[in-house]
Amino acid sequence: MQRNPQALAVYIHYPYCIQKCRYCDFYSVAGENSKGTLSAYLKALKAEFAVRKRDFSSFSRIETIFFGGGTASRLPLEALKEILSLLEESFAFLPEMEITLEGNPEDLTQSYLSGLVDLGIRRVNAGIQTFDRKILEQLGRYFDPHRYEAILETLRSFPLRRGVDLIYGFPESEEIFQSDLARVLQANLEHLSLYALTVEKGTELSRLGPYPDEDLQARLFDSLPAHLAREGYVHYEVSNYARPGFESRHNLRYWMYEPYMGLGPGAHGFTGRLRYGNPRNVDRYLVGHVMGALSPHQPAVDIWLGLLRLVRFPLAMVFEILDEADLPHEPFLGELDQLLEEGVASLDDGVFCWKARGLLFLDQYVERMISAYSFMNNPVKTGSR
Ligand SMILES: C[S@@+](CC[C@H](N)C(=O)[O-])C[C@H]1O[C@@H](n2cnc3c(N)ncnc32)[C@H](O)[C@@H]1O
């Protein structure tokens, strides 16, 4: 687990979805993207990039690129090619770089995947959520049953790093989840994201349900690491599992306090000192490059919100990050002693490792660590635009 803060990650947000799912709080808008919108989107993205690259002028190389959404797989291959060329005009691509596209089963057809491989996009993540039609309907998720049936087989026929997302914890759904999981395990994928259904404020789900079964979620969360370890997967982040060496390098960068440039409506970025968040409004984005301003942030909060999500991490890395942010080690070391004493974490040859109970009540331990640094929580003050 190596940091590379000298290189950059780039996140491209494509906000369009065929239909808005009832549980989703990510910035996404329903409605098919017309040709006109696509060209306006590409134009706005280029305008944003022209400005953003100045904020990241100390970087010369890109380590990872992630096309996310919304539904990034609604982006035609030609558009993806145009965006990659745009990035490559300004930054060197590292030979071992990771380029990911996150998509929905409906779009991940043989011809689309083959085009992705040709473009050098060799990591694909499919949002399945569940194969159960009744639940997909309850979730208000658009789905094509034929594509859902075929998706695992289709992914298998390409030289890709393949991952899928599943959601668990719907009422009375334990068997359904076990069958979804068995099905993806059979496909022998490199990466699995297993999310407990969360009720996000303002979503249709929050108003009308069905609400998650929290006991079932806790039971599954507890049993998954051992179950997946038997299948050869390492639990490396709260909701993420991978074959060794196939972790999402791009997402690790967020959790390990490494810089990233976010482009598109609703995208976030971090220069290494300053952060920004673009407004969640695609209409305004399309008519002029409406961008979030760089602003000071609170490293003593941000570091812990990311780092403590990792199931294990070397202490040497914590010290490196704290030094980078000019934060003292002592509050961390004090909290560490406390966590070890309470038996919710362990230390193995200089590597911090959460135990199951630590991860289950993670929010409270993150809060504690942030409080230990509360005396430091003055935002970093360096020039903002
Ligand atoms: C923002 S979505 C984008 C990917 C793609 N559009 C899709 O739906 O698969 C990324 C992932 O977040 C997860 N997700 C979104 N909202 C969630 C929620 N309320 N609870 C749990 N997982 C959620 C889903 O598993 C989804 O695949």
Ligand code: SF4
């Ligand atoms: S879960 Fe995916 S498809 Fe559904 S609204 Fe959110 S981003 Fe769009």
